[in-house]
Amino acid sequence: MKMKNLLLLFLLTALMGSCKKDDGTPDEVIIVPPRSLSEVADEDDAEIKAYLETHFYNYEEFDSPPAGFDFKIKFDTIAGDNADKTPIMDMPILKSETITVSSSDFGRDDDEVVDHILYYLIVRQRDDAEVVNGPTIGDYAVVRFEGSLLNGTVFDASTHVEARFNLSRVVRGFGNAIEYLKPGIGPFENGDGTVRFDDYGIGAVFMPSGLGYFSNTQSIIPAYTPLVFKVDLLSFEPDTDFDDDGIPSILEDLNGDGNLNNDNTDQDTEVTVFIPNYIDVDDDADGIPTREEIDIDELGNVTFRDTDGDGIQDHLDNDN
Ligand SMILES: [Ca+2]
Ligand SMILES: [Ca+2]
Numbered sequence: 001m002k003m004k005n006l007l008l009l010f011l012l013t014a015l016m017g018s019c020k021k022d023d024g025t026p027d028e029v030i031i032v033p034p035r036s037l038s039e040v041a042d043e044d045d046a047e048i049k050a051y052l053e054t055h056f057y058n059y060e061e062f063d064s065p066p067a068g069f070d071f072k073i074k075f076d077t078i079a080g081d082n083a084d085k086t087p088i089m090d091m092p093i094l095k096s097e098t099i100t101v102s103s104s105d106f107g108r109d110d111d112e113v114v115d116h117i118l119y120y121l122i123v124r125q126r127d128d129a130e131v132v133n134g135p136t137i138g139d140y141a142v143v144r145f146e147g148s149l150l151n152g153t154v155f156d157a158s159t160h161v162e163a164r165f166n167l168s169r170v171v172r173g174f175g176n177a178i179e180y181l182k183p184g185i186g187p188f189e190n191g192d193g194t195v196r197f198d199d200y201g202i203g204a205v206f207m208p209s210g211l212g213y214f215s216n217t218q219s220i221i222p223a224y225t226p227l228v229f230k231v232d233l234l235s236f237e238p239d240t241d242f243d244d245d246g247i248p249s250i251l252e253d254l255n256g257d258g259n260l261n262n263d264n265t266d267q268d269t270e271v272t273v274f275i276p277n278y279i280d281v282d283d284d285a286d287g288i289p290t291r292e293e294i295d296i297d298e299l300g301n302v303t304f305r306d307t308d309g310d311g312i313q314d315h316l317d318n319d320n
């Protein structure tokens with residue numbers, strides 16, 4: 001839950017960034033000089049690559065699990081007794097995705113659009129993974145996680161209780177990486193009131209700060225810092241509808257860029273807040289709830305209307 005709070009704080013900071021003045025700023029807030037998204041992306045990628053080339057994970061334990069193995073990913077430096085280990089960078093299961101980020105996402109007005117590389121490792125996945133879909137960034141997911149800096153400092157973790165996250169309200173690299181994981185099988189009763197999931201997806205993600213908090217200092221996370229998350233995906237809720245307006249949230253990504261936080265049809269009516277469509281119950285601010293401007297059949301399938309035939313769907317059209 002803490003991570004969610006951090007993200008909400010980040011959004012607020014981003015919104016206020018353009019009017020940036022610091023009357024009453026508490027002493028502990030560190031003001032870091034602004035840096036460009038492109039410069040930081042290159043620097044972060046170099047840091048992540050250096051980490052991946054000098055570290056390994058406990059792949060031998062995952063390949064042949066010893067008795068009592070807890071199926072937790074552990075990273076260590078390639079040195080000493082571990083000098084012969086295979087670096088993460090050379091593991092065939094290391095994958096990457098290029099994600100485009102706009103500086104306006106961080107409240108900046110320099111119009112930069114920069115490719116960022118997200119690196120991820122899937123170390124365990126269900127055997128029948130091909131027939132099981134993973135979540136989208138429009139879903140709720142139940143996860144266990146641990147977030148750290150590249151130096152190993154842990155800044156947040158789920159401990160005994162799993163976290164249920166709206167995958168668009170957490171740092172972007174986290175939501176995007178979880179899309180590659182498959183959920184577990186379950187829940188199964190343990191007989192003591194608790195439940196468990198078997199064969200859940202286990203992975204780790206390495207993200208540049210542009211897919212994290214970028215210039216925003218968060219608790220012990222300095223500005224412009226790459227992040228590492230280890231994640232277990234226990235389950236997720238397919239076709240989650242965060243705002244309960246009848247439209248699965250993933251379908252409220254109007255520009256189809258895999259980011260739900262930059263689609264806001266009635267932005268010009270939202271003076272002090274920014275409520276993207278996936279969390280807005282009246283997307284066009286015409287006073288008629290979105291749910292009443294669409295048709296939903298018994299199976300939950302949504303059909304959109306265009307009453308005035310202007311090519312704009314009613315729930316996005318404030319003069320239909
Ligand atoms: Ca979008
Ligand atoms: Ca809105």
Ligand SMILES: [Ca+2]
Nearest residue numbers: 245277278280
């Ligand atoms: Ca909506």
Ligand SMILES: [Ca+2]
Nearest residue numbers: 286314315317
């Ligand atoms: Ca309308």
